[in-house]
Amino acid sequence: MKDISIELPQNIDILKLHTLADLHIGDTSCDMPLIRQHIKQIAENDNAYCILNGDILNNATKTSVSDCYSECMPPMEQVQTAVRLIEPIKDKLLAITTGNHERRTYQKEGINLMEIFARQIGLYDRFSDASAMLYLHFGLDSRRRSEGRKMTYTVFANHGSGGGRKEGAKAIRLADMACIVDADVYIHSHTHLPMIFKQRTYRANLTNCSSVLVDKLFVNTAAALDYGGYGDVQEYKPSSKDTPIIYLDGHKRRMWAEL
Numbered sequence: 001m002k003d004i005s006i007e008l009p010q011n012i013d014i015l016k017l018h019t020l021a022d023l024h025i026g027d028t029s030c031d032m033p034l035i036r037q038h039i040k041q042i043a044e045n046d047n048a049y050c051i052l053n054g055d056i057l058n059n060a061t062k063t064s065v066s067d068c069y070s071e072c073m074p075p076m077e078q079v080q081t082a083v084r085l086i087e088p089i090k091d092k093l094l095a096i097t098t099g100n101h102e103r104r105t106y107q108k109e110g111i112n113l114m115e116i117f118a119r120q121i122g123l124y125d126r127f128s129d130a131s132a133m134l135y136l137h138f139g140l141d142s143r144r145r146s147e148g149r150k151m152t153y154t155v156f157a158n159h160g161s162g163g164g165r166k167e168g169a170k171a172i173r174l175a176d177m178a179c180i181v182d183a184d185v186y187i188h189s190h191t192h193l194p195m196i197f198k199q200r201t202y203r204a205n206l207t208n209c210s211s212v213l214v215d216k217l218f219v220n221t222a223a224a225l226d227y228g229g230y231g232d233v234q235e236y237k238p239s240s241k242d243t244p245i246i247y248l249d250g251h252k253r254r255m256w257a258e259l
Contacts, residue, residue, distance in 0.1 A: 001181070002128035004095055008138035010150060012047050015138055017094075017246040021053035021159065021189035022223035024101065025085075026071050026078040029226045030058065034241060035085065038224075042089045049092045051132075053189045053221065054099025054159025056082050057113055070229065075105065079113055083120050090121050095132040099159040099190065131158035133181060139250020153248050153255065156183040160190035165236065171195060174220045185217045185246060185255060192239040195220035196257045217255050219244045 008015070020038060024030050042048045057078040060071050073081065086093070098106075098114040106112045106129075118127035126132075134155040141149045156177060163170045170191040177186040182203065197218050202211040222243035225231070231238075244257040 001131045001133055002095075003133050003135070004126055004128075005135040006094055006137065007150075008049070008136060010138065010140055010148075012138045012250045014047060015136070015248040015250060016045060016048040017155070017185075017248060018042050018048060018050045019053050019157070019187055019189070019219070019221045019243065019246075020050055020056065020086075021099070021221045021243075022055045022192055022225070023082075024055060024058040024223065024225055025081055026058035026060070026073050026075070027225065027229060028070055028072050029228045029231075030072075031224045031226055031241060034224050038243075039085060039089055042092055049094050050089060051094050051134075051155075051157050051187065052086070052096045052114075053157050053187060054097045054114070055101045055189065055223075056099070056117070057102055059101045059104055059113060075113065079117055079120070082117055086121060090123060093121075093123055093126060094134055094136070094155075095157055096123060096127045097132055097157060097159050098129050100161060131156065131180075133183065136248070138248075142251045151248075151250050151253070153185065154183040155185040155187065156181050157187040160188045163191035167193060167195075170220065171197070174218050175199070177218070178216060183216070184214075184253075185219065185248075187219050187221065187246075189221045191220060192223040192225070193220055194222040194240055194243055194259055196244050196259065214253075215255070217246070217257060219246060219257050 102113045118124045136153045137150040139151045163173045174188045203214045227238040246257045
């Protein structure tokens with residue numbers, strides 16, 4: 001797990017957090033117009049920021065379940081395409097994680113394609129080869145306005161693994177993230193099923209030795225893939241391409257997500 005603390009502007013009233021994951025650039029079923037649309041939305045909104053949460057590249061290899069012979073571009077071209085696409089919003093990237101598709105090359109050859117991407121785009125300090133724990137400081141806490149103190153949210157992101165075919169199994173993988181670390185928001189990808197839910201739990205406050213009830217927001221992201229290829233061959237259900245967007249209030253502890 002990599003800890004990443006980021007100071008954002010104090011004038012943000014509502015932070016809009018996008019997650020780009022499971023883009024599968026290089027797959028013939030990749031919806032490039034949809035990816036460009038998401039990037040344009042992020043670029044045009046001053047209060048919008050982004051996490052890259054793995055499987056940005058399809059990276060089919062000869063030994064992977066994906067069909068390397070049907071790729072529309074080789075892996076290194078996929079890296080360069082991703083760099084060109086993301087370059088306009090690189091100042092809005094909060095974290096970059098690795099997915100199982102990029103990990104294929106590392107497992108066989110010891111080369112991490114997302115690390116190459118992160119170094120090339122100039123954001124290696126925000127790269128994690130596993131999970132990322134974000135500490136986002138922005139806005140102005142209404143309870144501490146006279147002190148000029150910002151709001152702080154914790155966001156735990158991991159591309160994820162497993163999940164099974166059924167919706168319940170995928171929800172369990174998302175909920176289990178809370179067993180790893182205490183956070184305000186949990187972001188899981190990989191299973192291609194857009195999903196949003198909340199849980200409430202007690203959080204220990206070490207400052208005044210008390211327990212405080214807090215909400216936790218759980219978000220599973222979608223993929224930018226049309227139906228076909230490996231999913232069709234293996235009889236997976238077609239997945240919605242609508243992915244949740246997370247909203248964080250800059251003045252009081254309030255968070256939600258919308259599809």
